[in-house]
Amino acid sequence: MALSIVHRATGLALYFGTLLLAWWLIAAATGPTAYANVQAFTGSAIGRLIVFGYTWALMHHLCSGIRHFVWDLGYGFKATEREALTWGALVAGITLTVLVWIIAYAVGGGR
Amino acid sequence: MSGPSSMRTPLERVRGLGSAHTGTSDFWRQRLTAVAMTLLIVPVIVVVIMLIGRNHAGAAQILGSIPIAIILLLFIVASTWHMKIGMQVVIEDYIHNEKLKIASVMANNFFCVAVALASIYAILKLSSGV
Secondary structure, three states: HHHHHHHHHHHHHHHHHHHHHHHHHHHHHOOOHHHHHHHHHHHOHHHHHHHHHHHHHHHHHHHHHHHHHHOOOOOOOHHHHHHHHHHHHHHHHHHHHHHHHHHHHHHHHHO | OOOOOOOOOOHHHOOOOOOOOOOOOHHHHHHHHHHHHHHHHHHHHHHHHHOOOOOOHHHHHHOOOHHHHHHHHHHHHHHHHHHHHHEEEEEEEEHHHHHHHHHHHHHHHHHHHHHHEEEHHHHHHHHHOO
């Protein structure tokens, strides 16, 4: 498995994706027009795709990072354990992403 | 000095090593901020979901509330610090030209500090309600 590079790649994506988070906070502090611009972007097709990708990058990096905590503590170095942790992180990252978006639509969709 | 008869612990032997004499501090802070974000991720996602579909007035009111502002401030500090360390590792791994490496490490520091301060300023402004 070559997922360690995915951990790094999602980290890089999150690094630049943080600009979106900063833009959103600054817009909220600036006023209604600036905030409406952010909402227009995040509500557009490309905006939703970017935010969805950002969510996956965050959830994958989180789960993959928990895998690193396990290794840092000295566990999970057997071949089968490494495979299980890696696949677990991949599946959990995708599952959490879908789950967060379902909750987000269920809660925020009606507002 | 660090042979089998040494009384020093492995941690003590690596403390203060490296060209900046900061030893394993980046390694430690990378883990520290990672654990912090693992603890903060659920409240942060809850806050973001609370804001979906709200107009500016509603969002500004939620972002300015004290517990939410504190959660976001903690997350911003942890994430920008984590970002800075992570990107520096990537730079040191892939950029071998010394001048370009130093410039990249500097740019990385500037970027992370700018993102952190801009976000912190925005939250404090929302909290003060001005």
